[in-house]
Amino acid sequence: MNPKKLRRLKKQIRHQPTPLAQRDYLSRIKAYYQDFGEYPAIKGLLSNIILADRILNTGKLPQQLPLLQLPDDIQDVIFQHINATYPAGDPTGDQLWNHLTDLLPQLDHDLRSFRDYLENHYGMWAYTSEPFVNDLAEFVGDRSVLEVMAGNGYISKGLRDAGKTVYATDSRSWTAENETGRHTLTPIESLTALEAFEKYQSDVGVVVMSWSPDGVPVDWELLQAIRASAADVDLVVIGEKDGATDSADFWQHADLLDNPTVHQLNRHFTPIDLVHDHVYLVR
Incomplete structure (x- = not known):
């Protein structure tokens, strides 16, 4: 050599x-x-x-x-x-x-x-670690949580294990194409994102949306519903801005907060590959 x-x-x-x-x-x-x-x-x-x-x-x-x-x-x-x-x-x-x-x-x-x-x-799209969910649980505090598009329920399970009240929901439409979607970690109610928010908006203080499908406008529709609602909720979004997740309309209209709370939520949510997903608080 x-x-x-x-x-x-x-x-x-x-x-x-x-x-x-x-x-x-x-x-x-x-x-x-x-x-x-x-x-x-x-x-x-x-x-x-x-x-x-x-x-x-x-x-x-x-x-x-x-x-x-x-x-x-x-x-x-x-x-x-x-x-x-x-x-x-x-x-x-x-x-x-x-x-x-x-x-x-x-x-x-x-x-x-x-x-x-x-x-x-495993049907896990956003890498959901225990340290990250612990940070999310701290942010949630004594509020109840609605998770939309919960997939197999990794976030909801982690929050429930931390003693939080969580309404885990998913339309389950994607399970016809993915066998792993039929093996959830925690009970999940079959509701679309809009149906779930309409049903639980008065009961929760936090809405979590992780890895909404790329190009599908359900995320933008949900954001509009939250803005039109009298409910006082924080919307936590996990995804890659203008990248692998969510619709262009959502990223174009979302007001992404940048404050110490957001930094704390991202403390243990760091990139594992070329996808630069991030935790956002959205208004």
Whole structure:
């Protein structure tokens, strides 16, 4: 191995998936954990994925995650570690270098695809960690909560576990296309967002809307209904502004607050991938 070889490998564009791509997602993650066991920066990311999956599999809310992204200098780190471990001319070092660098493109893809795994396996779109829900519960205080478009109910379950009164609702229309939507974590009433607000507006002080579908104007319709109502409610929205969630009309008309309360709600709600979703208070 030499610096010229390192530079050449960095410039390669790999289009073919490795044999690992044929395995299921968690098996690949666990295999990477063994392959990259000498590299704490990678091992830590993989450990977080494995732990989150283990917790979710028990029906509980997982831990907060770091950004699941390889460090920019990871090839340099691998190169330096192998050079320090194997003497010059030892073919074992070259073989290990080739093996690990060949895995990096698929590893990078799989780290960024953890959200896809969560969607397909658990029906979780917004990564809902226990620390975030604890912050949300603190914000809610002694008020009751209406969650619209609750999906499988991760937020509602967390708030109920924290002792909050929660009306969890969802139209359930999406469950025909997604098997995971038939396995809710907590009881959910079958209501559209507008039906739910009309029914519970006098009973709640907080409305939560997480990952409203991209391009579907139900979010804007709900916001208009809240504005027209005499009810005094805070609307908490989780999504990516002008991105993967919600309608263009909603983001165009939403008044997004920026204050210490919003910062507190985002304290444990941080990006895990290229989707920059955020917690908003909307007027």
